[in-house]
Every structure is written in structure tokens, then in C-alpha cells.
Amino acid sequence: QQQVRQSPQSLTVWEGETAILNCSYEDSTFNYFPWYQQFPGEGPALLISIRSVSDKKEDGRFTIFFNKREKKLSLHITDSQPGDSATYFCAASRGSNNRIFFGDGTQLVVKP
Amino acid sequence: DPKIIQKPKYLVAVTGSEKILICEQYLGHNAMYWYRQSAKKPLEFMFSYSYQKLMDNQTASSRFQPQSSKKNHLDLQITALKPDDSATYFCASSHRDSGNTLYFGEGSRLIVV
Numbered sequence: 023q024q025q026v027r028q029s030p031q032s033l034t035v036w037e038g039e040t041a042i043l044n045c046s047y048e049d050s051t052f053n054y055f056p057w058y059q060q061f062p063g064e065g066p067a068l069l070i071s072i073r074s075v076s077d078k079k080e081d082g083r084f085t086i087f088f089n090k091r092e093k094k095l096s097l098h099i100t101d102s103q104p105g106d107s108a109t110y111f112c113a114a115s116r117g118s119n120n121r122i123f124f125g126d127g128t129q130l131v132v133k134p
Numbered sequence: 135d136p137k138i139i140q141k142p143k144y145l146v147a148v149t150g151s152e153k154i155l156i157c158e159q160y161l162g163h164n165a166m167y168w169y170r171q172s173a174k175k176p177l178e179f180m181f182s183y184s185y186q187k188l189m190d191n192q193t194a195s196s197r198f199q200p201q202s203s204k205k206n207h208l209d210l211q212i213t214a215l216k217p218d219d220s221a222t223y224f225c226a227s228s229h230r231d232s233g234n235t236l237y238f239g240e241g242s243r244l245i246v247v
Contacts (some may be wrong), residue, residue, distance in 0.1 A: 065238030
């Protein structure tokens, strides 16, 4: 059973628009949700993360919205730039010393 | 300078052969991992090691064997290679006791012909 699901599989937006990437999870004991960004030919890198005690986390143009009741979260990228074109992975874990479960990723393309 | 070194970056192997993927991390982390990425499964967990001991194994095949000779090394030996093993293999590390942030290497891209 897939623990973390992402949608859409791919997303294309124009430069300056807001890209919205969705994520949902199965296990209500998950309490830590990192988002990783991966460029072609590179390994994934932590972009932003949130813990289940918060419903929002902001870092510059990147914001996570978290809905614990619905077991959903989303990553909003405002003022999207062509340099944001990458694959974004939503992940979840139960905290330290526990495995991180990754979604299948959303491939984002930002057109100039 | 990369803090997680993976070697080789690219590798072509013949079906049935054996290869070792090397991983060294210089982040002072006590946990290391292997993940596999292919078109079929974008980021698939394989193994995790903590203090050089196997903690978690999600790889069904015994053809995949991690080897940890030092606390900052976690190599991956793959025997009897199959074309389906073609993928990019990522090594990652974390400080297991103080958070779950994974730091990934640049990957070793394996093609089995």
C-alpha cells in the first residue's frame, strides 16, 4: 500500500504563476513531512518541511499548507521561475529513527 | 565540495555480472541509506544502516548486499545483475537521533545490458 500519494504527476505553469502540488498520506501517526526537490542528474535535496503541530510553513516563495484532519498537504510555489523546474517529492515519517516514505513525485515545468 | 561521494557516477554492466557501488559521507552522520530510482518507481527505499548495523531492509532480493566497512561508508554490492536492475542508485545519510533530514549523494547510474 502506497503510504504517500502525490498529484498531479506532472504540472506546467507559466513564469510568475503559482504552482500547487498536492500530497496525501495514509498513516495518521506520521508527524513530519519534508518536501524534496530534485533536478535532473542530481540527488533530491530538502526544500522545506513541516511538522504536524503546524498547519502552515513558509520559506520565501515556498509554502506548505497542512490539513491534519484530512491527511493532506500541499506545496505552493508563488511567482514560479523557470529555475524551479524540477521534480518535487512529498515525504512523510513518524519522526526521528523512523523510515521516510516518499511519494512518486510531481514533475514541474515552469515556462518562461 | 560534495559531502556524500558516490562512485562510479555511471556504470554499464553485463547481465550476470557483479558490481559494487561505493558511498562515503563526510557529514558526520550516523545513519546511511540506499535508495533506487527508476522509471517504474521514482524513489524506492532499499536499506538503512545506523552505527554500521542494518536497521531496515526493503529489498526482497538477496542479490543486493550493503557493506559497511567504516561508519561513514556504505557500499552496495549487486550480484547476478539483471536488466531490471538498471536504475540510479542514491546513497543518503542523516543524523538519526536529531531529525530525519536525508542528505542525498548525486547517484550512481547503472545500466545493465
